[in-house]
Amino acid sequence: MPVSDADLDAAAAAARDGGPVVYPTETVYGLGADALDADAVEAVFAAKDRDRDKPLSFAFPDADAASEHVHWSDTERAFADVFLPGPVTLVCEKRDSVPDALTGGRDRVGVRVPDHDVALALLDRVAPLTATSANVSGEPSVTNPADLAPEFRERVDAVLDAGDTPGGTGSTVVDVERAEILREGAGGDAVREWLAANA
Numbered sequence: 676m677p678v679s680d681a682d683l684d685a686a687a688a689a690a691r692d693g694g695p696v697v698y699p700t701e702t703v704y705g706l707g708a709d710a711l712d713a714d715a716v717e718a719v720f721a722a723k724d725r726d727r728d729k730p731l732s733f734a735f736p737d738a739d740a741a742s743e744h745v746h747w748s749d750t751e752r753a754f755a756d757v758f759l760p761g762p763v764t765l766v767c768e769k770r771d772s773v774p775d776a777l778t779g780g781r782d783r784v785g786v787r788v789p790d791h792d793v794a795l796a797l798l799d800r801v802a803p804l805t806a807t808s809a810n811v812s813g814e815p816s817v818t819n820p821a822d823l824a825p826e827f828r829e830r831v832d833a834v835l836d837a838g839d840t841p842g843g844t845g846s847t848v849v850d851v852e853r854a855e856i857l858r859e860g861a862g863g864d865a866v867r868e869w870l871a872a873n874a
Contacts, residue, residue, distance in 0.1 A: 705809055732807065738756065740803070763849060856870075
């Protein structure tokens with residue numbers, strides 16, 4: 676299902692105004708809001724009924740854009756050059772620009788560069804956005820916005836409907852510095868092989 680420039684512009688405007696928006700990725704649908712605005716981040720937690728001490732990741736159009744908000748080690752940057760964009764969330768040290776609301780007060784944050792044209796087009800318009808699944812916490816992730824719970828839809832300001840996403844599982848979350856996969860997901864085998872050879 677095509678997403679128009681007008682739809683993208685409207686979703687970007689909603690995100691710039693502090694509202695949460697639903698967008699497709701190569702894995703599942705994500706929930707995005709201005710990741711540097713603590714109030715917008717709070718709106719994401721509220722929409723998901725998510726515990727505030729569980730950190731959120733944030734998404735960028737490319738790894739270079741993420742460099743403004745995280746400290747890359749050489750190993751992390753080498754990993755990013757191989758796996759981003761892709762179904763991987765890379766946990767690394769945050770810069771002072773990242774609000775504690777996003778990370779639950781932690782000093783590390785997950786970086787995501789989704790490999791999906793609609794997500795990247797949105798992120799070209801407004802970034803960084805929060806990168807978390809578009810669902811109430813504890814409920815299944817969705818690969819089609821038709822499956823979003825009605826009460827969840829009421830809590831978001833825009834839904835970019837691109838039909839079914841190609842994946843069905845969340846991204847693999849990895850801490851490269853510790854050579855540790857924190858959550859197994861899409862691309863997990865390739866990540867494990869890279870860590871064994873490089874970390």
